[in-house]
Amino acid sequence: MAVASDQSAFKQDGPLLAVDTLSVSFRQEDGVSTPVRDVSLTLHQGETLALVGESGSGKSVTSLAIMGLLPRPAGFISSGKIRFQTRAKQTVDLAQLSFDDMRHLRGREMAMIFQEPMTSLNPVLTIGEQIAETVRLHLGLSGRALQAHVKAQLDLVEIPDAARRMDDYPHQMSGGMRQRVMIALAMACQPSLLIADEPTTALDVTIQAQILLLIDRLRRETGMAVLFITHNLGVVAEIADRVTVMYAGQVVETAQTRPLFRKAAHPYTNALLSCLPARAKADASGLRRLVPIQGQPGVFGEACAFAPRCPHVTAVCQTKPPQLELTDGGSVRCFRWRDLA
Amino acid sequence: MWDFFWRRLTGLIVVMALVATLVFFLTRLAPGDPAALMLGDQASAADIAALRAVYGLDQPVLVQFGLWLKEILKGNLGQSIFLQRPVTQALMERAEPTFFLALFSVLIAALIGIPAGIVSAVWRGRLVDQIVSALAMLSANIPSFWLGLLFIQFFAVKWHLFPVAGYGDPGAPLLERLRHLVLPATVLGLVNSALITRFTRASMLDILSEDFIRTARSKGLAEGVVIWRHAFGNALIPVITVVGLTAALLVGGAIVTETVFGLPGIGNLVVSAVLRRDYPVIQGALIVVAAIYVLINLVVDLIYAWVDPRVRAQ
Amino acid sequence: MNGLNSQMALFLKRLFRRRLVLLAAVILTVLVISALLAHWVAPFDPSVMKLVRRLKPPSDVNWFGTDEFGRDILSRIIFGARASLGIGFLVVLFSMGIGTVFGLLAGYIKTLDSPIMRLADAMMALPDILLAIFLMAVLGPSAGNVVLALSIVYAPRVVRVVRASTLVVSALPFVEAARALGVSTFRILRVHILLNIASPILVQATFIFAYAVLAEAGLSFLGAGVPPEVPTWGTMIAAGQQYADDAFWVVLFPGLAIVMAALSLQLIGDGLRDMLDPKLRKAL
Numbered sequence: 029m030a031v032a033s034d035q036s037a038f039k040q041d042g043p044l045l046a047v048d049t050l051s052v053s054f055r056q057e058d059g060v061s062t063p064v065r066d067v068s069l070t071l072h073q074g075e076t077l078a079l080v081g082e083s084g085s086g087k088s089v090t091s092l093a094i095m096g097l098l099p100r101p102a103g104f105i106s107s108g109k110i111r112f113q114t115r116a117k118q119t120v121d122l123a124q125l126s127f128d129d130m131r132h133l134r135g136r137e138m139a140m141i142f143q144e145p146m147t148s149l150n151p152v153l154t155i156g157e158q159i160a161e162t163v164r165l166h167l168g169l170s171g172r173a174l175q176a177h178v179k180a181q182l183d184l185v186e187i188p189d190a191a192r193r194m195d196d197y198p199h200q201m202s203g204g205m206r207q208r209v210m211i212a213l214a215m216a217c218q219p220s221l222l223i224a225d226e227p228t229t230a231l232d233v234t235i236q237a238q239i240l241l242l243i244d245r246l247r248r249e250t251g252m253a254v255l256f257i258t259h260n261l262g263v264v265a266e267i268a269d270r271v272t273v274m275y276a277g278q279v280v281e282t283a284q285t286r287p288l289f290r291k292a293a294h295p296y297t298n299a300l301l302s303c304l305p306a307r308a309k310a311d312a313s314g315l316r317r318l319v320p321i322q323g324q325p326g327v328f329g330e331a332c333a334f335a336p337r338c339p340h341v342t343a344v345c346q347t348k349p350p351q352l353e354l355t356d357g358g359s360v361r362c363f364r365w366r367d368l369a
Numbered sequence: 370m371w372d373f374f375w376r377r378l379t380g381l382i383v384v385m386a387l388v389a390t391l392v393f394f395l396t397r398l399a400p401g402d403p404a405a406l407m408l409g410d411q412a413s414a415a416d417i418a419a420l421r422a423v424y425g426l427d428q429p430v431l432v433q434f435g436l437w438l439k440e441i442l443k444g445n446l447g448q449s450i451f452l453q454r455p456v457t458q459a460l461m462e463r464a465e466p467t468f469f470l471a472l473f474s475v476l477i478a479a480l481i482g483i484p485a486g487i488v489s490a491v492w493r494g495r496l497v498d499q500i501v502s503a504l505a506m507l508s509a510n511i512p513s514f515w516l517g518l519l520f521i522q523f524f525a526v527k528w529h530l531f532p533v534a535g536y537g538d539p540g541a542p543l544l545e546r547l548r549h550l551v552l553p554a555t556v557l558g559l560v561n562s563a564l565i566t567r568f569t570r571a572s573m574l575d576i577l578s579e580d581f582i583r584t585a586r587s588k589g590l591a592e593g594v595v596i597w598r599h600a601f602g603n604a605l606i607p608v609i610t611v612v613g614l615t616a617a618l619l620v621g622g623a624i625v626t627e628t629v630f631g632l633p634g635i636g637n638l639v640v641s642a643v644l645r646r647d648y649p650v651i652q653g654a655l656i657v658v659a660a661i662y663v664l665i666n667l668v669v670d671l672i673y674a675w676v677d678p679r680v681r682a683q
Numbered sequence: 684m685n686g687l688n689s690q691m692a693l694f695l696k697r698l699f700r701r702r703l704v705l706l707a708a709v710i711l712t713v714l715v716i717s718a719l720l721a722h723w724v725a726p727f728d729p730s731v732m733k734l735v736r737r738l739k740p741p742s743d744v745n746w747f748g749t750d751e752f753g754r755d756i757l758s759r760i761i762f763g764a765r766a767s768l769g770i771g772f773l774v775v776l777f778s779m780g781i782g783t784v785f786g787l788l789a790g791y792i793k794t795l796d797s798p799i800m801r802l803a804d805a806m807m808a809l810p811d812i813l814l815a816i817f818l819m820a821v822l823g824p825s826a827g828n829v830v831l832a833l834s835i836v837y838a839p840r841v842v843r844v845v846r847a848s849t850l851v852v853s854a855l856p857f858v859e860a861a862r863a864l865g866v867s868t869f870r871i872l873r874v875h876i877l878l879n880i881a882s883p884i885l886v887q888a889t890f891i892f893a894y895a896v897l898a899e900a901g902l903s904f905l906g907a908g909v910p911p912e913v914p915t916w917g918t919m920i921a922a923g924q925q926y927a928d929d930a931f932w933v934v935l936f937p938g939l940a941i942v943m944a945a946l947s948l949q950l951i952g953d954g955l956r957d958m959l960d961p962k963l964r965k966a967l
Contacts, residue, residue, distance in 0.1 A: 510949055622812055
């Protein structure tokens with residue numbers, strides 16, 4: 029009860045994270061490219077938002093921009109705001125913060141786990157030390173209290189025999205265990221935002237489910253928000269409250285998870301949904317077949333980026349890029365979403 | 370870990386055996402009879418034959434090789450033709466300047482090369498990177514003897530800061546002797562820093578693009594901690610190898626610098642032995658230098674294993 | 684925050700790189716051409732002694748001054764380039780020849796790999812200059828023997844590069860395919876592998892050229908290389924060093940010539956390496 033009222037109070041304050049028309053650019057040898065354009069998304073406390081798209085759609089770049097971890101000096105935020113509500117209930121624009129100011133938020137209020145558990149941990153430091161490092165920095169613990177905190181974190185992510193495994197090096201652990209260590213590391217200072225960038229992609233299917241359950245359990249227990257980045261809509265159905273779909277660097281659809289799975293507004297989302305094994309149409313031989321999404325993203329600026337691959341393309345789609353339009357409970361970037369509904 | 374050590378050790382013994390074989394048989398290719406060389410121009414044929422018998426030179430080559438190897442394993446590198454003393458003794462007398470010169474040179478090279486490499490990797494593509502890379506490229510291509518002559522001209526002849534040459538009087542205190550090493554060690558340090566700089570830069574660039582560096586940044590660590598603890602902590606492993614290699618090659622590779630600065634070291638001994646065709650001394654020096662190279666490599670491997678938990682666990 | 688700044692740096696870097704390689708190529712070409720056309724390019728006969736004009740500082744007559752016999756240093760450097768660069772070039776040819784053959788064998792024929800590589804390790808356990816001076820002691824001092832000795836010293840480096848590249852290339856599908864089709868080993872080595880590893884070999888060639896120029900100078904300086912009467916950059920410095928206190932130009936200019944030659948070769952090698960296939964670049 030207390031928790032519920034707390035949350036409603038928070039919601040009046042606005043979202044935990046509000047990305048507003050964010051564009052991210054990279055300086056390249058032959059000019060500047062902009063892999064993320066005008067992306068907006070919101071995330072409330074205790075909520076899981078799935079950010080979905082194919083590789084190269086800009087979802088990982090968006091998450092790195094939020095964390096202030098764009099590769100320097102090539103990558104930079106070219107426009108837009110990233111409003112983040114700190115624990116002190118102040119709203120800051122992460123896009124404007126200096127690298128040093130961001131440091132105080134990273135690891136403490138916002139944390140990230142990555143796709144590759146095999147390479148994301150430092151091979152020459154023990155896992156206990158890698159967790160302790162961030163606790164020491166942000167919470168100022170030391171000695172016994174620090175050790176106890178680190179062990180508690182490892183217990184939290186269900187690593188058996190945590191007290192002993194603290195002294196292990198990453199190479200002594202399996203991929204699933206390392207990903208648990210990464211989660212323990214991210215959770216070490218109880219962040220209010222966890223960004224998970226394809227955290228299960230590199231893992232076995234059985235381990236994938238365990239990691240998903242773990243992340244969801246931690247979210248429920250701590251009330252943190254999760255930005256879950258994936259290309260796999262099957263995962264989304266299990267974990268997300270809402271979904272934002274990206275295509276060619278733009279948001280093409282945002283919706284609640286359930287309505288989206290019933291009826292998506294954007295043709296691209298529908299194409300993704302039809303790729304799910306459970307949805308694949310049975311062909312003549314009775315086998316379910318995965319339908320690949322044909323074609324390549326088009327050139328930005330002169331038409332709908334999905335037009336070259338869209339089964340519902342018409343003349344208007346070729347003339348100008350569509351704007352994001354409000355639907356009930358979400359938004360979509362398509363000229364024809366009403367016709368297709 | 371011990372498995373790794375033994376594997377390395379056997380590999381190194383094979384290399385040493387090959388070095389000994391090469392040295393022995395290549396020397397046999399040299400024109401002239403060692404016995405005739407030893408006795409000088411006035412020796413009679415009978416004297417030469419007698420000496421050949423004493424040194425076993427009248428026996429088949431393979432037997433001679435076997436005897437020679439046996440003596441080496443006992444620590445006997447033979448007798449110098451010109452110096453009237455055992456080769457081991459001649460080498461021992463010359464060891465000190467060579468040892469200190471190699472030590473100081475590699476220290477200077479590492480103290481220049483490692484920070485320069487790190488700075489240049491961290492600010493990759495910036496002005497500082499370009500300056501460091503250009504200087505490294507330049508110093509790698511300066512002949513050490515020429516740089517030595519330049520240093521002598523300025524620091525010794527013109528400004529009298531350091532002695533021109535030599536290693537001080539035999540009875541001089543150690544500090545006075547070491548003062549004679551400042552210029553040659555700086556020359557060798559500068560010339561050898563180039564390789565360490567380039568290697569450190571390359572390793573750091575490799576490591577800085579690793580995923581765990583992004584993880585370290587995502588923890589909110591200060592950039593200095595990310596670079597020093599996480600990046601250099603890993604780059605150190607390959608850098609140790611190149612520093613060790615530099616040290617190993619400096620032991621016998623400082624010949625030219627020792628000659629320029631008139632240091633009575635092993636290099637100097639080798640040069641005079643070559644000019645006088647004193648083959649036992651040349652052979653002995655080569656064997657000892659190769660042995661030191663091989664030993665330093667073994668030590669580097671051990672440090673490697675100690676630093677890298679992945680190797681340690683093997 | 685410093686967008687413009689780092690953009691400028693990137694631009695400068697590329698310009699700097701390319702220009703430097705270009706400059707290096709120009710310098711090397713000038714050195715090679717003046718060595719080839721020494722008789723026409725050199726202002727004086729390099730061996731004519733004018734004792735009245737001994738140890739004269741640089742002037743508008745003798746741009747780089749004169750040596751202890753009154754010979755023109757610039758002319759001697761130009762003629763010295765013949766020996767120094769010529770020896771370097773021959774060392775490249777021979778060490779490449781030996782090293783490529785053994786490297787291909789080690790990389791492609793499994794049973795030969797270990798013996799060849801252990802031998803290369805043994806040779807590389809001795810510092811270059813020590814091995815070179817030992818070989819010179821065995822062979823006796825002459826320009827031809829300097830070429831032979833340095834070719835032997837640098838061959839193991841080539842063996843390593845060629846072997847590593849061969850291992851990379853021979854694992855590629857087209858070599859597997861050729862083998863499956865029954866193409867002879869010799870033809871696979873010659874046509875498929877050698878052509879594909881030509882670029883790392885070329886890069887290594889420029890580096891060895893630079894090392895050889897430096898090593899020849901070192902050997903000649905020690906008196907164990909080219910006989911002192913032949914003008915090379917190394918012998919010039921060796922002969923001049925006793926006059927260095929009063930006439931520093933005697934050692935300064937030949938040394939600068941060595942630095943210029945070695946540096947431009949290294950820069951060209953670096954430039955070539957940057958353009959290489961990244962898979963093979965690792966082998967260097």
